[in-house]
Amino acid sequence: xxxxxxxxxxxxxxxxxxxxxxxxxxxxxxxxxxxxxxxxxxxxxxxxxxxxxxxxxxxxxxxxxxxxxxxxxxxxxxxxxxxxxxxxxxxxxxxxxxxxxxxxxxxxxxxxxxxxxxxxxxxxxxxxxxxxxxxxxxxxxxxxxxxxxxxxxxxxxxxxxxxxxxxxxxxxxxxxxxxxxxxxxxxxxxxxxxxxxxxxxxxxxxxxxxxxxxxxxxxxxxxxxxxxxxxxxxxxxxxxxxxxxxxxxxxxxxxxxxxxxxxxxxxxxxxxxxxxxxxxxxxxxxxxxxxxxxxxxxxxxxxxxxxxxxxxxxxxxxxxxxxxxxxxxxxxxxxxxxxxxxxxxxxxxxxxxxxxxxxxxxxxxxxxxxxxxxxxxxxxxxxxxxxxxxxxxxxxxxxxxxxxxxxxxxxxxxxxxxxxxxxxxxxxxxxxxxxxxxxxxxxxxxxxxx
Numbered sequence: 495x496x497x498x499x500x501x502x503x504x505x506x507x508x509x510x511x512x513x514x515x516x517x518x519x520x521x522x523x524x525x526x527x528x529x530x531x532x533x534x535x536x537x538x539x540x541x542x543x544x545x546x547x548x549x550x551x552x553x554x555x556x557x558x559x560x561x562x563x564x565x566x567x568x569x570x571x572x573x574x575x576x577x578x579x580x581x582x583x584x585x586x587x588x589x590x591x592x593x594x595x596x597x598x599x600x601x602x603x604x605x606x607x608x609x610x611x612x613x614x615x616x617x618x619x620x621x622x623x624x625x626x627x628x629x630x631x632x633x634x635x636x637x638x639x640x641x642x643x644x645x646x647x648x649x650x651x652x653x654x655x656x657x658x659x660x661x662x663x664x665x666x667x668x669x670x671x672x673x674x675x676x677x678x679x680x681x682x683x684x685x686x687x688x689x690x691x692x693x694x695x696x697x698x699x700x701x702x703x704x705x706x707x708x709x710x711x712x713x714x715x716x717x718x719x720x721x722x723x724x725x726x727x728x729x730x731x732x733x734x735x736x737x738x739x740x741x742x743x744x745x746x747x748x749x750x751x752x753x754x755x756x757x758x759x760x761x762x763x764x765x766x767x768x769x770x771x772x773x774x775x776x777x778x779x780x781x782x783x784x785x786x787x788x789x790x791x792x793x794x795x796x797x798x799x800x801x802x803x804x805x806x807x808x809x810x811x812x813x814x815x816x817x818x819x820x821x822x823x824x825x826x827x828x829x830x831x832x833x834x835x836x837x838x839x840x841x842x843x844x845x846x847x848x849x850x851x852x853x854x855x856x857x858x859x860x861x862x863x864x865x866x867x868x869x870x871x872x873x874x875x876x877x878x879x880x881x882x883x884x885x886x887x888x889x890x891x892x893x894x895x896x897x898x899x900x901x902x903x904x905x906x907x908x909x910x911x912x913x914x915x916x917x918x919x920x921x922x923x924x925x926x927x928x929x930x931x932x933x934x935x936x937x938x939x940x941x942x943x944x
Contacts, residue, residue, distance in 0.1 A: 501579035536563035611667035
């Protein structure tokens with residue numbers, strides 16, 4: 495068919511500010527032969543009224559309002575049931591397409607007959623539609639969504655070791671792929687699309703058209719959240735779902751694709767028997783991925799536990815891989831369950847313990863220094879007391895000397911007074927007539943003495 499019918503599915507929940515732009519970017523596509531399915535997932539804002547007005551003015555829109563919010567997987571599956579086109583495209587109600595996205599993507603798929611599902615390059619935009627590809631806190635996402643094309647084997651390895659690399663709003667696929675794969679798993683809220691791509695990648699190569707034909711919205715300047723925003727609860731659920739998807743990652747994959755995709759990671763490079771391949775799957779789950787740098791062995795241990803209970807696989811584990819129950823017990827003695835918040839909590843506890851050890855060592859040093867200072871202070875106190883005692887003794891001695899000095903001063907004043915009185919009396923005698931008349935007699939007496 496030269497002009498195949500394309501079903502476009504949009505699921506909306508409370509996007510009254512942006513949904514009009516998203517609807518218009520679909521209606522204004524250069525490719526016109528579309529069925530536009532819009533499922534409103536029980537919105538409580540005015541977005542349902544906005545959708546209804548567009549549906550009244552364009553017959554290509556099929557509007558399906560849900561009475562209550564059932565979340566993305568349920569609403570998407572409902573939309574899947576309405577698909578009539580040969581091809582199916584998805585777009586979130588806050589994202590955008592460039593005007594010729596469907597036309598270019600369809601031409602790419604026709605040019606590559608093996609392509610049953612295709613994604614496109616993606617730009618990041620903020621609330622106002624401004625490009626933010628180079629913004630520091632989202633640049634990692636921009637690079638993630640715009641990696642080069644990968645083979646089916648490379649995609650499977652990337653999905654297993656790293657996670658998702660495709661945005662929902664960029665996909666175009668044959669509707670037969672959707673019908674074969676089935677709907678979203680209702681167990682997944684955060685990683686419903688990733689689980690879907692993993693399930694498809696086990697049967698089809700995922701093609702990537704590097705042209706930037708999709709615009710993914712990120713709320714940078716406001717507190718509003720889109721479907722990709724992560725609260726703490728959402729982040730914990732994200733990692734829980736990640737583990738659930740990985741637990742069944744190797745289910746429903748052909749032995750030949752498993753070997754071609756993961757053979758380079760096998761412990762036994764030429765593993766081929768069903769028992770050996772089951773062991774390799776368990777070892778990949780044991781060793782093959784980590785979260786925030788922390789190894790996640792629990793899924794591998796769960797699988798190994800089942801293999802050890804089976805006589806055939808237990809024999810291969812023990813004699814081919816030399817993996818005994820003792821090795822299992824050792825592995826099972828390590829912490830198994832980690833999400834980022836648990837890791838942060840453990841890291842914080844370790845940091846607090848390390849800080850407390852440092853503080854304790856510092857306190858012990860301060861205590862030792864304080865004891866030394868106390869001993870020095872005791873010695874200084876004794877020396878100070880001796881100095882006080884000596885000062886008191888000197889003060890007492892000084893008082894005594896002061897008293898003696900005062901007595902001597904008084905005695906000296908008394909003698910000085912008597913001397914003055916004697917001198918006065920002598921002057922009277924010398925100047926008297928009697929003294930003068932007896933002068934010859936005193937001279938004769940002086941000679942006679944000699």
